[in-house]
Amino acid sequence: MTSTTDTRISIAPRHRLPAASFWTLTIAVVVALLALLPLGFVLWAAMVTGWEMASQLIFRSRVGELLANTVLLVIFTIPICAVLGVSLAWLTERSDLPGARFWSWLCVTPLAVPAFVHSYAWIGLWPGFNGLPAGVAISVVAYFPFLYLPLSAAFRLLDPALEDQAASLGLAPFAVFRRVVLPQLRLALCGGALLVGLHLLAEYGLFAMIRFDTFTTAIIDQFQSTYNGVAAYMLALVLVLCCFVLLGLEASLRGRSRYARLGSGVARRPKVARLGKWKYAALLVPAVTAAFALGIPVLTLGRWLIAGGAGVWRIDEVGLALWQTLAICMIGGIATTAAAVPIAWLSVRRPTRASRFLEGCYYLASSMPGVVVALALVTITVRTMLPLYQSVATIVLAYVVMFLPRALVSLRASIAQVPVEIEQAAASLGRSPGNALLATTIRLAAPGAAAGVALSSLGIMNELTATQMLAPNGTRTLAMAFWALTGEIDYAGAAPYAVLMVAFSLPLTFLLHHQSKKIAGR
Incomplete structure (x- = not known):
């Protein structure tokens, strides 16, 4: 009797999906369907337009020019960000660089400066700086932290024993780095590069200020100048195809390798590389980066604040914008991170075709420019759910769609750094699958969740177009006020709003830096 019972217990799990996986997959599917609403609306608009009209709008010289601009922007910006991110991460985590802890924080700080504020700062000093060179330069200083953060965390989590073994086999230091270290950085490198690429595809304010045309600027110009929604939706379709290419490249390069090891952290601290006579020359890398990424915004904002005087600080207007911004960032950041938990767990623990498809849906949905997401949600709510029009629920859904990645x-x-054996051990001790998941993986991945909330909140604080169209009546965030004043060429009046966006983003960047340290137990 005992033998029969044991046999049933061992065989049953093979014939059904575990309860935790089933409910996690169900929630992930629901979130994916909600995230794909704007994309579904665009496809519906294309079908209504018809092939003849759609082909005329897609296959024209203007689309070719925009595609060339977008491709050049991506192929120049991402490699530069990757090289800069790896270099800075290695210098601050694996070398005896003077003031490494200070420089590591400065490498994250540029995330506190909105991309369009970077443009505002650069053109304030060089009004004629525009086009592709300006787009690449400003994009690099604005977005390289998306690569630096995961790379620096990955460097701290690497097991130095692997490098020691490679060195004992006669490999030179550079060969050890290329053949042992770089492959272990693949997950962080691919994830960060994908984030940079998605931002390049969807960014509007940065490129609008330097007069560099991309698909996103063309889409918004199309809506604002001619109200030709059909032409804009066709441009959005091409933009989605560009995102699909990025997703395919990231998935193929990432692979399905395991990145966790049993035990907590690494076996011992890695050996610090001695820079020797190159120590102070190496300081130029973080110093020059900080000068361009932080020095230029500080210089420009300081100049405009001095020029405007105390009169630019309208306390009632600025205070209201600040309060509304903080409230909407907190709500949106928590909602976005909670929505990302199911697919993050599935992509690591159950890397099936279904989980990879769902993950791709999330990235694909987030590639839609904010204005297209907003217009789709406006149309859907007005036609089918009027009470949700310009409500908090609708704008939070827009943030979830845009900032899930x-x-x-x-x-x-x-989650990838949490060994699955810990979760299995909890289940073997009698915990239900859901309790085992919450008690082990979710708790140990809390630093990643906090980083997700911070990153999402940073994006929401700097978001402009969707907030303008979907926010409830009377809402005026810092970004909305800043953009309205720069549109009126009132750069001095816009400076306080930019300063506050930077000042209140700094604690979030500090949280990102702190949590990335906690992941490695340092």
């Missing part, structure tokens, strides 16, 4: 990449990397 930020939370997802942080959670996925954090």
Whole structure:
């Protein structure tokens, strides 16, 4: 009798999906369907337009010009960000660089400066700086922290024993780095590069200020100038195809390797590389980076604040914008991270075709420009759910659609570092699958969740177009006020709003830096 019972227990799990996986998959599917609403609306608009009209709008010289601009922007910006991110991460985590802890924080700080504020700062000093060179330069200083953060965390989690073994086999230091270290950085490198690429595809304010045309700027110009929604939706379709290419490249390069090891952290601290006579020359890398990424915004904002005087600080207007911004960032950041938990767990623990498809849906949905997401949700709510029009629920859904990848990449990397054996051990001790998941993986991945909330909140604080169209009546965030004043060429009046966006983003960047340290137990 005992033997029969044991046999049933061992065979049953093979014939059904575990309860935790089933409910996690169900929630992930629901979130994916909600996230794909704007994309579904665009496809519906294309079908209504018809092939003849759609082909005329897609296959034209203007689309070719925009595609060339977008491709050049991506192929120049991402490699530069990757090289800069790896270099800075190695210098601050694996070398005896003077003031490494200070420089590591400065490498994250540029995330506190919105991308369009970077443009505002650069053109304030060089009004004629525009086009592709300006787009690449400003994009690098604005977005390289998306690569630095996961790379620096990955460097701290590497097991130095692997490098020692490679060195004992006669490999030179550079060969050890290329053949042992770089492959272990693949998950962080691919995830960060994908985030940078998605931001390049969807960014509007940065490129609008330097007069560099991309698909996103063309879409918004199309809506604002001619109200030709059909032409804009066709441009959005091409933009989605560009995102699909990025997703395919990231998935193929990432692979399905395991990145966790049993035990907590690494066996011992890695050996610090001695820079020797190159120590102070190496300081130029973080110093020059900080000068361009932080020095230029500080210089420009300081100049405009001095020029405007105390009169630019309208306390009632500025205070209201600040309060509304903080409230909407907190709500949106928590909602976005919570929505990303199911697919992050599935992509690491159950890397099936279904989980990879769902993950791709999330990234695909987030590639839609904010204005297209907003217009789709406006149309859907007005036609089918009028009470939700310009409500908090609708704008939070827009934030979830746009910023899921930020939370997802942080959670996925954090969950990947938690050995699945811990979760299995909890289940073997009598915990239900759901309790085992919450008690082990979710708790140990809490630093990644906090980083996801911070990253999402940073994006929400700097978001402009969707907030303008979907926010409830009377809402005026810091970004909305800043953009309205710069549109009126009132750069001095816009400076206080930019300063506050930076000042209140700094604690979030500090949290990102702190949590990335906690992941490695340092």
